[in-house]
Amino acid sequence: MSHAAQEASGTESAEAAPYSRITVRRMCGALGAELGGVDLSKPVDDATVAEIRRAFLENYVIVFRDQDLAPDRLIAFTEMFGPVEQHPYYRTGQIEGFPEVLVLEHKAGQFFNGKNDVWHSDITFGEKPPLGSVLHCRACWEGFADTMFANQYMAYERLSEPMKRFLDGLTAEHSAAYVQRKNNARANNKPITEIAPPVFHPVIRTHPETGRKSLYVNMPSVARICELEEEESKSVLAFLYEHAVQPALVYRHRWRVGDVVMFDNRCLMHYVVPDHPHDMHRLMHRTTAAGDKPY
Ligand code: OGA
Ligand code: MN
Numbered sequence: 001m002s003h004a005a006q007e008a009s010g011t012e013s014a015e016a017a018p019y020s021r022i023t024v025r026r027m028c029g030a031l032g033a034e035l036g037g038v039d040l041s042k043p044v045d046d047a048t049v050a051e052i053r054r055a056f057l058e059n060y061v062i063v064f065r066d067q068d069l070a071p072d073r074l075i076a077f078t079e080m081f082g083p084v085e086q087h088p089y090y091r092t093g094q095i096e097g098f099p100e101v102l103v104l105e106h107k108a109g110q111f112f113n114g115k116n117d118v119w120h121s122d123i124t125f126g127e128k129p130p131l132g133s134v135l136h137c138r139a140c141w142e143g144f145a146d147t148m149f150a151n152q153y154m155a156y157e158r159l160s161e162p163m164k165r166f167l168d169g170l171t172a173e174h175s176a177a178y179v180q181r182k183n184n185a186r187a188n189n190k191p192i193t194e195i196a197p198p199v200f201h202p203v204i205r206t207h208p209e210t211g212r213k214s215l216y217v218n219m220p221s222v223a224r225i226c227e228l229e230e231e232e233s234k235s236v237l238a239f240l241y242e243h244a245v246q247p248a249l250v251y252r253h254r255w256r257v258g259d260v261v262m263f264d265n266r267c268l269m270h271y272v273v274p275d276h277p278h279d280m281h282r283l284m285h286r287t288t289a290a291g292d293k294p295y
Contacts, residue, residue, distance in 0.1 A: 082289035131291035144276035
């Protein structure tokens with residue numbers, strides 16, 4: 001890693017300017033930090049919000065333990081990062097009065113719904129994909145159905161210079177067709193009847209807050225790389241999907257009830273490990289902060 005990349009990754013800046021309102025404990029080399037000293041069920045003062053936002057930009061995944069947030073407090077937390085928006089398509093299992101909270105539930109005895117056991121970043125088929133999502137764990141069995149996150153800044157930085165030059169300037173077509181198909185395959189989901197036309201995003205995007213470049217393709221949403229022939233596009237994407245999730249880029253989050261995890265959807269992909277027993281109950285409340293058009 002270059003010196004500049006090292007600085008931007010937060011390792012050094014965290015040492016240079018210590019946090020005073022919160023504690024920050026790194027999870028692993030690739031990404032992730034556990035933040036302490038904050039109770040998100042109460043209003044949080046501006047200086048603390050500033051440190052939380054800084055920890056988010058430096059670590060991409062931030063974890064708060066032992067929280068118990070009603071939907072309005074989960075929304076208030078998410079608003080530290082940007083305006084909260086509803087999922088464009090999913091309408092299954094909503095909380096009365098809080099359409100912004102998406103309820104992800106696998107009831108005991110219900111087979112894993114299999115929506116998220118594929119590496120992806122959220123809603124990249126939108127013109128302005130989310131800045132990030134928050135998951136609040138309300139029920140789980142610790143050690144099952146972990147969520148993995150892969151650092152896409154590092155995925156870009158680990159490419160050779162000629163490969164970076166080749167990918168820079170290419171465009172990918174993103175569509176919600178896969179999400180629609182997966183959703184509608186399950187009888188107890190509200191069917192998605194209509195999806196928006198595809199959108200086009202750069203294959204290498206620049207993070208609007210850090211200025212760093214990251215790889216920005218994901219299997220469920222990307223239909224093709226527009227400038228390439230079909231077979232070329234397939235091969236290049238297959239290589240990138242494998243490259244993007246190599247073990248050194250990954251943090252695996254082991255859920256506990258009460259966890260609040262915020263992740264940066266602009267520079268990460270994530271994946272839910274489908275390894276839990278049939279009779280486990282897993283319940284997540286998810287909110288999403290609005291993002292910008294990728295460039
Ligand atoms: C999602 C998602 C992760 C999880 O909501 O987009 O990928 O751990 N969920 O449930
Ligand atoms: Mn997701």
